[in-house]
Amino acid sequence: MIVPFSHVLFLAGILFLMGIFCAVTRRNLFMIVLGVEIMLNAASIVFVGAALRWYDLEGQAFALLVLAVAATEVSVGLAMIVYAYRRTGSVDPGAFDLLK
Amino acid sequence: MTLYTFIFYLLAVVIVAATALAITRRNLVHAVIYLVFSFLGTAMLFYLLGAPLLAAFEVIIYAGAIMVLFLFIVMTIKVDASEEKMFPFSQLAPTALFGLIYITIGIFVVVSAPGSYAVLETAVARPEEFGQYVLQRHWLTVEIVSLLLLIALIGVLCVGGQKQRAEIEDKR
Amino acid sequence: MAVLWTKDITLLAAVLATLMPFAAFVLIMVFTRSHQKLSAALSIFAAGVSLICALSLLVAHWNTPEPIQYSGRWLASSDIYIPFGYLLDPVSLLMLAVVAVIGFLILVYSLGYMAGDAGFSRYYALMSLFLWAMMCLAVSPTMFQLYIFWELVGLSSYFLIGFWYEKFSASQAGKKAFIMTRVGDVAMLIGILLVLLHLGNLNILEIDSPSIAARMSPNLLTLSALLIFGGIIGKSAQFPLLTWLPDAMQGPTPVSALLHSSTMVAAGVYLFERLFPFFALSPHAMTVGLAIGTISMLLASTMAIVSRDIKEIWAYSTISQLGFMLMGLDAGSFFSGVFHLTTHAAFKALLFLCAGVFIHKYATNDIFELGRKGSRRLKVPMACSIIAVGALAGLPPLSGFFSKELILAGLAGLANPLWLTAALLGVFLTAYYAFRPIFIMLFPQNSATGFDASSNSGHEAGHDRATYWLMAWPLVILAGLTLVLGFLQDPLQIFLAGQYAFSEMPVESHYAWLPYVASMLAIGGAGLAWMEFGRPGAGRVGFVERIPVLFQLFSERWYLDHLYRYLLKRVVDKGLSHIFAQNDNKVIDGSIDGISHGTVEGGRIIAFLNTGMIQYRLMMIFVVMVLLSLYFFF
Numbered sequence: 001m002i003v004p005f006s007h008v009l010f011l012a013g014i015l016f017l018m019g020i021f022c023a024v025t026r027r028n029l030f031m032i033v034l035g036v037e038i039m040l041n042a043a044s045i046v047f048v049g050a051a052l053r054w055y056d057l058e059g060q061a062f063a064l065l066v067l068a069v070a071a072t073e074v075s076v077g078l079a080m081i082v083y084a085y086r087r088t089g090s091v092d093p094g095a096f097d098l099l100k
Numbered sequence: 101m102t103l104y105t106f107i108f109y110l111l112a113v114v115i116v117a118a119t120a121l122a123i124t125r126r127n128l129v130h131a132v133i134y135l136v137f138s139f140l141g142t143a144m145l146f147y148l149l150g151a152p153l154l155a156a157f158e159v160i161i162y163a164g165a166i167m168v169l170f171l172f173i174v175m176t177i178k179v180d181a182s183e184e185k186m187f188p189f190s191q192l193a194p195t196a197l198f199g200l201i202y203i204t205i206g207i208f209v210v211v212s213a214p215g216s217y218a219v220l221e222t223a224v225a226r227p228e229e230f231g232q233y234v235l236q237r238h239w240l241t242v243e244i245v246s247l248l249l250l251i252a253l254i255g256v257l258c259v260g261g262q263k264q265r266a267e268i269e270d271k272r
Numbered sequence: 273m274a275v276l277w278t279k280d281i282t283l284l285a286a287v288l289a290t291l292m293p294f295a296a297f298v299l300i301m302v303f304t305r306s307h308q309k310l311s312a313a314l315s316i317f318a319a320g321v322s323l324i325c326a327l328s329l330l331v332a333h334w335n336t337p338e339p340i341q342y343s344g345r346w347l348a349s350s351d352i353y354i355p356f357g358y359l360l361d362p363v364s365l366l367m368l369a370v371v372a373v374i375g376f377l378i379l380v381y382s383l384g385y386m387a388g389d390a391g392f393s394r395y396y397a398l399m400s401l402f403l404w405a406m407m408c409l410a411v412s413p414t415m416f417q418l419y420i421f422w423e424l425v426g427l428s429s430y431f432l433i434g435f436w437y438e439k440f441s442a443s444q445a446g447k448k449a450f451i452m453t454r455v456g457d458v459a460m461l462i463g464i465l466l467v468l469l470h471l472g473n474l475n476i477l478e479i480d481s482p483s484i485a486a487r488m489s490p491n492l493l494t495l496s497a498l499l500i501f502g503g504i505i506g507k508s509a510q511f512p513l514l515t516w517l518p519d520a521m522q523g524p525t526p527v528s529a530l531l532h533s534s535t536m537v538a539a540g541v542y543l544f545e546r547l548f549p550f551f552a553l554s555p556h557a558m559t560v561g562l563a564i565g566t567i568s569m570l571l572a573s574t575m576a577i578v579s580r581d582i583k584e585i586w587a588y589s590t591i592s593q594l595g596f597m598l599m600g601l602d603a604g605s606f607f608s609g610v611f612h613l614t615t616h617a618a619f620k621a622l623l624f625l626c627a628g629v630f631i632h633k634y635a636t637n638d639i640f641e642l643g644r645k646g647s648r649r650l651k652v653p654m655a656c657s658i659i660a661v662g663a664l665a666g667l668p669p670l671s672g673f674f675s676k677e678l679i680l681a682g683l684a685g686l687a688n689p690l691w692l693t694a695a696l697l698g699v700f701l702t703a704y705y706a707f708r709p710i711f712i713m714l715f716p717q718n719s720a721t722g723f724d725a726s727s728n729s730g731h732e733a734g735h736d737r738a739t740y741w742l743m744a745w746p747l748v749i750l751a752g753l754t755l756v757l758g759f760l761q762d763p764l765q766i767f768l769a770g771q772y773a774f775s776e777m778p779v780e781s782h783y784a785w786l787p788y789v790a791s792m793l794a795i796g797g798a799g800l801a802w803m804e805f806g807r808p809g810a811g812r813v814g815f816v817e818r819i820p821v822l823f824q825l826f827s828e829r830w831y832l833d834h835l836y837r838y839l840l841k842r843v844v845d846k847g848l849s850h851i852f853a854q855n856d857n858k859v860i861d862g863s864i865d866g867i868s869h870g871t872v873e874g875g876r877i878i879a880f881l882n883t884g885m886i887q888y889r890l891m892m893i894f895v896v897m898v899l900l901s902l903y904f905f906f
Contacts, residue, residue, distance in 0.1 A: 002104040002148065006216040011112050013206045015119060017199050022123035024891045025191050030128055030174060032890070034135060037166065038119055041142055044154075052149045052220050057233045060151045060225060064234065067154075067161055068245045072252040074166050078173045079256040085177050097884030190880075195891060202898045209905055 008049035015042035029084065029091045033077045040070045104222060107148055115141040126186060128174045132167055139163040149220070153227040282329065283342055286358045286411060289325035289368065292318040294404035300397035311393035312383055315400045319376045322407065326372035330365045334767060339477065341413050359413035359476060362768045363545050363610060367410040370617050371535050373753075375403045377746040378621065382526045384739035385628055395435060399530070402428035406535050410542065415464050415474035418543070422460075422507065425539060426453050429531050433523040445522040452516040456506015463499025466492065480549040490554065497550065497557035500543070501564075508540030508594045510568040515833050517591055518575075521583040525628030528583055533590045533624050534617035541597045541613055548606050558602045565598030566694045571830060573701035577708070577816050578826045581637045582627045585709055589664065590620055592702065596679060599695060605682030607765050612675035614764070615757050619663040619672060622750040626653040626660070629743055630713075639709045643716030652744045654714070656751045661710050663754045665703035665794045671758035677787050678761075684783045699790055703797025708814065711806030 016039055023035025044063040051059025081091065088095050115138050122134035139162050146155040210216050235242060296318035300311045333340070339361030347354040379399060386395050405424035412418035427450075434446030468474055470488045478484065485493070504510070509517040520532050531537070544551060544561075551557055569592045576588035593616050601609035630653060631637055634645045648654060663672030676699065683692045805812055817823050828834065881888050 001102060002220040002222060003108050004217050004219050006210045007108070007112075008149075008220070009210050009216060010207075011115070013203070013210075014116060017202060018116075018119050018123055020894050021195060021199065024195050024887050024894060025187050026123065027185050027188065027191075027887075028128070028179070030170070030179070031123070031131070032887070034122070034131065034170070037162075038123070038135070038138075041139065041162070045142060045145065048146050048149050048151050048154060049220065051151070051225075052223060053218055055223065057225055057230060060154055060230060061234050061238055063146075063151070063154055064157065065238075065241060065245060067157055069248065071161055071166055072248050074169065075256050076252050076259075078169060079259040082173060082177060083259050091177070091179055093886050096886065099884045191887060191891065194895065198891075198895050198898045201902070202894075205898065205901050205905060209901075 002052075005049060005053045009046065012042045012046040012049070015039075015045065027092055027094065029081045029093060032093070033074060033081070036077075037070060037074065040066055104148060108145070111141050111145045111148065114138075115145065128179060129171065132170050132174065136163050136167045139167065150223045150225055151230070152224065153230050282332070282340060282360065283358070285325040285329045285332075286342070286360060289322045289329070289372065290358075290404065290407045290411065292321045293400040293407070296400040297397050297404060300393055300400065305393045305397075308392040311396045312379075315396035316376070316379050316383075318400060319372070319379050319403060322403065323372040323376045326365075326368045326407075329360065330369045333360065333362075333365060336362075341477065343413055353473075354416060355414060355475075356417050357413050358411045360411060363542075364411050366610065366614065366764075366768070367542055368407055370614055371403065371406050371410060374534050374617055374621050374750075375399075375406075375530060377749060378526050378530045378625070381529075381625055381628070381743050381746045382524075384742035385526055385632055386524060387739055391435065395432075395524070398428055398431045398435070399527075402432065402531065402536070406539065409539055413476055415467065415476060415479065418476070418546075419457075419461065419464060422503070422539065422543075423457065425536050426450060426457070426507070429453075429520070429536055432527040432531060433520045435523050435527065439522070442522040445516075445519040449516040449520050452513050453506040456503045456513055458502075459499045460503025460506075463496040463502070466496040466499065476546060479547060482549075484550065485553055493550075494554040494556045497554045498560060500547065501551075501557060501561055504540035504543055504598075505564065506540075507543075508537050508598070509591045510540075510564050510595055510598065511571055512832065514568060514572065514591050515829055515836065518584050518587045518829070521581070521587050525583065525624055525631055528587070529621045529624035529628065532587065533620035537590060537594060538613055538617060541594060541601070541609060544598065544601050545606065545610055545613075548601065551602075552604065558604070561598055562602035562691060565595040565602060566691060566698075567595070568592065569595030569599065569698045570694060570701070573698055573705060574816075574822075574826045575829055576705040577701065577814060578823055580639055582630065582639050582642065582709055583624070583637055585639070585705065586620065586623050586627060589623075589702070589706065592698065593620070593664070596676075596695070596698065599691065600679035600682050603679075603682040603686055603691065605678065605685070607768055608675065608678035608682045610768055611761060611764060612679055615663065615671040615675045615754070618750055618753040618757060619660040619670075622656055622660040622747060622754060623664070625743070625747055625750065626657040629653040629740075629747070632743070639712045640716070643713040646716075647713045648716075652747060656747045658710060659751045659754055661706045664706045665798060666699060666790060667703075667794055667798075668791060669758060671754050671756070673791070674758040674761050676790060680786055680790055681783070684786060696790065696793055700793045700797045703794040704801050707798045707801035708805055711801055712812070715806050715808065717812060 019035045019038030019042060021035070022038060023032045026032070026035070044066045047059040047063040047066070049059075051057060051063075084096065085091055118134050118138035118141060122131045122138060125131040125134065139158060143155040143158040143163070146152075146158055293315075296314045299314055304310045304314065339359060341357065341359045343355040343357030345353065346356040379396070382395065382399070386392055389395065402425065405421045405428055409418055409421035409425060412421060430446045430450040433449050434443040436442045437446075464474065467479060467484075467488075470492065471478060471484060488496070506513045517532055517537065521528055523532075551561070572588040572591035572595065576585050576592065579585045579588065593612070597609045597612050597616070600612060629650060630642050630647050633650065634642055634647065636642060636645070659670065663670035666672045666676040680692065680695055680699075683695050686692070800815070804814055816826060825831070881892065
């Protein structure tokens with residue numbers, strides 16, 4: 001026996017909050033993507049924990065897929081950051097305010 | 101209170117600490133490195149929770165590929181770390197407020213759901229069984245994900261085209 | 273109504289008596305404003321019809337034991353039922369007759385007095401309005417109807433006091449009268465509402481019946497009695513709301529004669545008579561009433577002693593005599609108050625009408641001026657004035673003597689001798705101030721006391737023989753009534769004995785000496801006035817004027833007006849109005865402005881979200897997620 005399931009949920013919740021914090025509060029485009037990564041990681045922790053709770057492999061399968069999609073999304077995001085940097089010379093989100 | 105419990109809490113502390121450090125570093129490289137530690141901790145957690153294959157994938161893909169990619173890009177784009185205005189108040193305050201609300205709701209929801217008090221028992225999904233499960237039941241999903249990867253690749257190639265490089269060389 | 277009103281002769285008489293003046297008012301105001309003689313004819317005709325009906329009702333029902341009540345449905349809505357109608361019992365019939373007689377005589381008198389005035393038709397219309405309101409007040413069966421006509425009487429008084437509205441002082445006086453009586457009326461309304469709450473309806477007969485003692489606790493009875501008495505204080509110009517009546521003399525003299533001596537101000541006393549059993553149930557209210565009547569009587573007498581304006585003297589006298597009536601009623605002696613009301617109406621109206629003749633001829637109100645200009649030459653008014661003043665002072669065998677004796681006898685029956693003493697002092701003062709103007713006018717000194725009295729009658733001084741006789745014969749009739757009414761005491765007493773079930777026995781006074789003492793005091797007062805003013809070679813300075821402090825106090829009306837002005841300025845203007853103005857500006861305007869301001873500022877705050885920065889958009893996603901979870905889980 002390991003821990004009650006709620007503890008896993010609490011851990012994932014805290015991690016999710018930290019991910020949001022990083023995405024919303026840091027004035028750097030990289031940190032936004034990093035924050036998204038942290039959030040995805042937290043979600044996969046929940047899935048794996050739930051798989052163990054209900055003895056269903058479905059959770060783990062979904063965590064695997066999350067992993068794959070995260071990889072996709074990071075690559076595209078980073079490519080866009082590079083493009084944006086080349087266009088404006090800055091990675092501050094405040095510099096991109098054409099859509100006021 | 102078994103050994104596993106103790107390991108779980110240790111891992112939890114490590115993960116949270118590493119993530120907290122990661123999100124507060126001014127230097128991007130340091131942040132990424134700390135996040136790698138966090139993901140390593142998560143991998144160990146997966147192993148503890150009975151998903152060894154996923155633990156391996158976490159290390160290889162997440163910590164190994166994605167974070168390294170991050171490092172590549174960060175070092176290519178020489179971001180002046182000291183320029184960044186850390187945690188501006190106008191963004192911090194609402195986030196903190198709603199974060200608090202979120203935590204409160206979260207605690208409340210978890211505590212009030214009766215199913216969340218079930219204690220996790222140790223179990224292992226052996227890799228071969230897990231692999232069979234995924235490729236038998238979710239083969240379509242796997243195919244679609246691979247297609248997604250292909251599209252991402254093409255997209256990245258389009259976005260990161262070479263034409264603009266000269267402009268930035270002039271700007272600097 | 274159960275009986276068709278044209279068939280029942282009593283009802284017909286009552287309807288005609290009360291509605292004819294109203295018809296005259298409407299017709300004059302709408303159609304005949306430009307035809308003066310026609311308006312006057314309409315009004316006098318209506319008054320004549322009312323007179324005939326009132327007198328015939330009085331005679332026909334002289335012996336009726338039960339009150340006759342007619343009531344029709346006016347407003348009915350689920351539980352609420354408001355009737356209107358007529359209540360004919362001895363005291364209301366008597367009042368109706370008094371109002372009709374004096375009203376008719378004064379309307380005839382006005383033909384001469386108001387001749388040539390620009391507002392001649394308006395005058396007659398307003399007098400008809402007043403007659404209608406007063407008569408309906410007299411025969412109201414419910415307090416609700418009575419209150420409506422009470423207000424209407426006050427309204428017509430306002431119109432008539434400010435009749436010459438071009439004069440600023442007249443319109444001021446009209447406003448003052450209306451507002452002061454209004455203050456009393458507010459108290460009365462609260463009292464009426466209290467009664468309504470506990471009794472369920474406002475039927476006067478029910479209020480007078482003993483059953484009300486079972487429905488309302490003694491404290492509640494006292495409270496509502498005191499509140500209704502507040503209305504009486506306002507209408508009958510008792511202390512402390514008495515300063516409007518001297519100012520009301522700005523109106524034409526016939527108006528003063530009709531409204532402000534015999535009928536309108538008597539409406540307060542009449543209300544007391546109407547609700548006499550109700551008031552009698554609460555000894556505290558009776559004592560308070562007694563005190564207020566006494567104070568008013570003495571106060572007004574002192575003010576009359578030092579006044580130079582003839583109408584003002586008679587106005588103070590009215591206040592004083594009304595206080596005297598209230599003293600009699602509050603002492604428990606019902607008939608004394610009614611009788612004095614009747615006799616007072618006759619001789620006070622006579623006094624005012626005589627004064628009107630003097631003012632009309634000599635265009636001045638000041639008694640020294642009148643004397644100097646030769647008022648003693650007008651025989652008929654002078655003689656009638658002497659008769660009326662004798663009745664006022666209470667000299668036998670005039671009517672005033674009999675009614676005053678009754679009141680004094682009623683006061684003698686009280687435990688505390690203080691009231692009787694005050695009343696006797698009042699008798700002395702009354703005789704003094706009553707004879708003072710008579711002697712001044714009869715025996716003028718050619719070396720005038722130099723005070724150039726301002727004529728505040730604003731009236732033409734010319735007249736001819738015909739109008740003189742038109743004004744003279746009402747005076748003669750009223751003088752005759754003054755002489756005769758005294759001897760009708762016994763028949764009237766029997767008539768009114770059937771009024772209330774517990775009618776009190778005439779007090780067989782243990783004080784047999786009372787009539788003699790009162791007469792001696794009256795003669796003494798007259799003698800003092802003779803000594804000071806009438807005697808050839810007299811100093812013509814009253815004993816009060818020798819004491820400057822007292823003179824100042826009395827002539828400034830005991831500083832009551834000053835007190836009211838001070839209260840108005842401090843409490844109402846600086847206090848209440850200020851608070852309400854501040855509330856209007858700061859609270860009401862401020863909150864509306866604050867809402868708009870807050871909206872603008874809120875918009876400004878939220879606008880920053882749209883600056884284009886993506887992190888705010890991310891934050892919004894998070895916030896919405898949290899709020900949605902709030903919504904779903906709670």
